Amino acid sequence: MREEIKEKAKMAYELAYKYEKEFGACSQCTIKALQEVYNEEDKGVFQALGGFAGGGACECDGICGAYAAGIYFFGTKTGRGLKDIGSDPEDPDGSRKHREQFKLIKKLHDRFVDKYGSIICSSIHRKLYGRSFYIADWKEMKKFDEAGAHDWGCTSVCGETAKWIVEIFEDFKQKK
Secondary structure (H helix, E strand, C coil), X not given: CCHHHHHHHHHHHXXXXXXXXXXXXXXXXXXXXXXXXXXXXXXXXXXHHHHHHHHCCCCCCCXXXXXXXXXXXXXXXXXXXXXXXXXXXXXXXXXXXXXXXXHHHHHHHHHHHHHHCCCEHHHHHHHHHCCCCCCCCHHHHHXXXXXXXXXXXXXXHHHHHHHHHHHHHHHHHHHC
């Protein structure tokens, strides 16, 4: 891996880790780190991702918010847009772009499964902390924090995810 990519990936890890530690909301912290690494700002994407924190509304039964940030990131970079539908007679539904995006998300998915066993928030909790937490409840949120969620746990998930996204995206760009 080229040195520049390693530096971007390292920066993404450190920023996502730091933001999750300071502010919480894994989905927003991960995308904020990526937006900084790529010198971009999309307030709409940042705001929309807030609802994905803690597996969606802190219910913990949905996909990891950091993973959701990866899906959003890859979608904004490679996904099918309205202009892609119907513009190419050989690909009228724009499915070529769709498949390209899916390949990037699959790579992120596989890294999650390899490291955490799942992309589901509560399953990742069990892997990291030995149990899942229902963090929409403030008493459970306190236990979650005491278990290290914002010291080493979810902070490292956000950092790893941001790093992986940079590595996957940079590899994709090099092959284009």
